Amino acid sequence: MGILNVTPDSFSDGGSFQEQDAALHRVEKMLAEGVDIIDIGGESTRPGAQAVSEQAELERVVPVIEAIRARFAVPLSIDTSKPAVMQAAITAGADLVNDVCALQAEGALNVCASLDVPICLMHMQGQPRTMQQAPQYHDVVQDVSQFFAARIAACEAAGIVRSRLILDPGFGFGKTLQHNIDLLRRLDEFSVLGLPILVGLSRKSMIGAVLDHRPVEGRLHGSVAGAVIAAMNGASIVRVHDVGATVDAIKLVNAVANQ
Ligand code: 9MG
Helix, strand or coil: CEEEECCCCCCCCCCCHHHHHHHHHHHHHHHHCCCCCEEEECCCCCCCCCCCCHHHHHHHHHHHHHHHHHHCCCCEEEECCCHHHHHHHHHHCCCEEEECCCCCCCCHHHHHHCCCCCEEEECCCCCCCCCCCCCCCCCHHHHHHHHHHHHHHHHHHCCCCHHHEEEECCCCCCCCHHHHHHHHHCHHHHHHHCCCEEEECCCCHHHHHHCCCCCHHHCHHHHHHHHHHHHHCCCCEEEECCHHHHHHHHHHHHHHHCC
């Protein structure tokens, strides 16, 4: 899964021709590098990020989804927690909902029940603005598993069949470095839930922390290593910035796994 952030340039509030053109070029590059799914987001979920209004998010993502859909057949994922954005993005041609809030926003379960697409439920402790202040778990893998079980039950109660769900432990979302490492090492423990696992580690601060506080531009090799470990420990989807390097690495994982 390749990441496409649709955040405004300094001259507009989103949706300008230049931004759309840049997005299409990035999609072309990711396709040439072998991407399988493109995840489109109009609101940053980084620690401390500012919230974006529903209207602004719609204006950023919908024209980009329409433009990509008109030119390319690649599956598109919408990275949002807002029910109205989920609905509009799927109508515009997106194929999957990626929700870092696991459909906990008011109305999200009902909207998704009415949409016939897969949904990624991500675990987060706290809220993006404050989540890294003091994350605490009894046992991070057990606690995240319990969260998944509760969200799967909420989805089923709302009429979303289990087979539509993808689970994501949410690396960096209310986790210390040790929590992230424990999740990556023990990722295979989530396989008992019988659903595909999505992992996003690309360029995250846990990679920088392991590499002696390496800035984001220097995290390519660490990110690829993280994707390889995730794939070897059961991830079906890895969400990345650097598609070409990751595709090569995952081909090796698959060649060994399929022997
Ligand atoms: C939007 N976003 C940022 N990081 C992410 C992650 O790790 N997983 C998913 N599913 N989405 C993410």
